[in-house]
Amino acid sequence: KAGVTQTPRYLIKTRGQQVTLSCSPISGHRSVSWYQQTPGQGLQFLFEYFSETQRNKGNFPGRFSGRQFSNSRSEMNVSTLELGDSALYLCASSLGDRGRDYGYTFGSGTRLTVV
Amino acid sequence: DAKTTQPPSMDCAEGRAANLPCNHSTISGNEYVYWYRQIHSQGPQYIIHGLKNNETNEMASLIITEDRKSSTLILPHATLRDTAVYYCIVRTDNFNKFYFGSGTKLNVKP
Numbered sequence: 001k002a003g004v005t006q007t008p009r010y011l012i013k014t015r016g017q018q019v020t021l022s023c024s025p026i027s028g029h030r031s032v033s034w035y036q037q038t039p040g041q042g043l044q045f046l047f048e049y050f051s052e053t054q055r056n057k058g059n060f061p062g063r064f065s066g067r068q069f070s071n072s073r074s075e076m077n078v079s080t081l082e083l084g085d086s087a088l089y090l091c092a093s094s095l096g097d098r099g100r101d102y103g104y105t106f107g108s109g110t111r112l113t114v115v
Numbered sequence: 116d117a118k119t120t121q122p123p124s125m126d127c128a129e130g131r132a133a134n135l136p137c138n139h140s141t142i143s144g145n146e147y148v149y150w151y152r153q154i155h156s157q158g159p160q161y162i163i164h165g166l167k168n169n170e171t172n173e174m175a176s177l178i179i180t181e182d183r184k185s186s187t188l189i190l191p192h193a194t195l196r197d198t199a200v201y202y203c204i205v206r207t208d209n210f211n212k213f214y215f216g217s218g219t220k221l222n223v224k225p
Contacts, residue, residue, distance in 0.1 A: 004158070033212070035215075042215055042216070042217060042218075043159070043202075043215035045212050045213065045214070048212060056212050058212075090158050090159070092158075092159075103161045104151075104159075104213065106159045108157055108158050109156075109157070109158050111156075
């Protein structure tokens with residue numbers, strides 16, 4: 001079956017702009033989580049969506065937001081981009097039931113460069 | 116939040132077993148131990164997970180100590196393609212949120 005698909009694969013934006021990243025989870029998966037990976041901070045949790053609702057959130061400013069659609073596809077938006085937002089943004093999907101030992105399947109990520 | 120401690124790097128000869136340790140002394144009774152690996156610039160790849168029993172799949176074996184305070188991931192016959200950063204993660208509470216530490220950079224050498 002198809003894996004987690006993230007688009008675009010690479011992106012270059014200018015400081016102050018906004019950006020939208022897309023993630024299509026594995027068919028049947030209802031949970032989508034987003035992570036930011038930078039050399040200095042490693043992999044950090046941004047937020048998780050389940051059935052179109054944000055279920056969990058990491059410690060990121062309000063410039064980072066997301067949403068999930070009825071088909072479980074998710075988008076992540078970053079407004080007023082800063083140079084420090086340059087990172088690999090990873091999306092992961094899972095079946096999403098709480099209390100179960102489900103792991104994640106990660107996509108290949110979107111490499112965002114802010115100049 | 117449950118935290119894990121891993122050595123920053125390890126070397127292993129190709130064809131030999133790679134044993135990657137992880138300490139998770141604050142793990143709770145219902146928390147699972149997961150292992151993922153990340154090859155440069157790719158998304159992390161699931162390897163294996165377990166609760167308290169040892170687990171084995173086609174990729175690796177997971178040995179969890181009886182007190183569950185530590186575990187070891189074993190790659191039985193390491194190849195050059197196993198060179199990656201390996202993350203040991205304890206899944207916290209009931210939320211689908213993983214805390215990734217710094218991981219162990221495994222260097223498999225010919």
